[in-house]
Amino acid sequence: MIPFSMLERYEGNEALFQTVMMSVVSSYAGEPLHLHAEGLRGTGKTTIMRAARGILPTITRIKGCIYNCDPLDPHCPEHRNLSGSEIEAIGTEEIPMPFLEISHSAKVGTVAGSIDLARRPSCMPFSRAGKR
Numbered sequence: 001m002i003p004f005s006m007l008e009r010y011e012g013n014e015a016l017f018q019t020v021m022m023s024v025v026s027s028y029a030g031e032p033l034h035l036h037a038e039g040l041r042g043t044g045k046t047t048i049m050r051a052a053r054g055i056l057p058t059i060t061r062i063k064g065c066i067y068n069c070d071p072l073d074p075h076c077p078e079h080r081n082l083s084g085s086e087i088e089a090i091g092t093e094e095i096p097m098p099f100l101e102i103s104h105s106a107k108v109g110t111v112a113g114s115i116d117l118a119r120r121p122s123c124m125p126f127s128r129a130g131k132r
């Protein structure tokens with residue numbers, strides 16, 4: 001794969017380059033900007049996006065966590081109730097920032113997942129309001 005900095009820039013793809021750079025910078029700033037690119041086939045969208053993967057920051061996660069738990073704010077069922085010292089004992093690791101390539105034919109449920117309202121946790125605000 002051609003490195004991002006080596007890709008050819010021209011008037012027709014400059015807007016995508018600039019948008020991708022905004023996304024990369026926002027990722028370094030801790031507020032990732034997600035992108036969706038549309039256009040004619042063969043115009044380099046996928047090549048530019050895939051090359052950007054090589055310049056994204058890494059993330060720190062609890063070692064081996066498949067949900068990429070932030071050691072300072074764990075959220076998955078396996079780690080969310082652990083103390084700081086327990087997390088420290090497991091360890092942390094730096095991994096490439098997750099990069100998801102989604103087919104144009106993907107459905108909303110495939111991309112965003114779904115919520116089972118019957119199994120919502122009791123800590124959700126609307127649950128408490130419903131008991132009044």
Ligand SMILES: [Zn+2]
Pocket residue numbers: 062065066067068069074075076077078079080
């Ligand atoms: Zn976790």
